[in-house]
Amino acid sequence: MPVDPLYFFVIPLALVLTGLFAAAWVYDIKTFRRRKSKDETVYRCVNCKRIFTDIHRTPLARCPNCGKQNEPVPAR
Ligand SMILES: [Zn+2]
Structure with a gap:
């Protein structure tokens, strides 16, 4: 049974x-x-001791509870 050589490519x-698509998907x-x-x-x-997060990397973030400006907690 002859096999079309095109299949080898x-x-x-x-x-x-x-494989490349899978790798790109995982990387993404x-x-x-x-x-x-x-x-x-x-x-x-x-x-007010409230812990909150902000998605922006700003030096100060306003507390959603009392409105005071706070510095970020140092990263561990
Ligand atoms: Zn507060």
């Missing part, structure tokens, strides 16, 4: 492309998760 090409998810957790900064209000 098409099948490995399809496998390589599938990992990058997205890392960026999401990195951008969220934890703040602790010195006035």
Whole structure:
């Protein structure tokens, strides 16, 4: 039974492309998760002791409870 030589190129090409798409997908998810957790900064209000987060990397964030400006909690 003769096999079309084209299959020797098409099948490995399809496998390589599938692998590359899978790798890109995994990389995208990992990058997205890392960026999401990195951008969220934890703040602790010195006035009412409330702990809150802000997605922006700002030096000061306003407390949603009392409105006081707070510095971020140092990263552990
Ligand atoms: Zn507060």
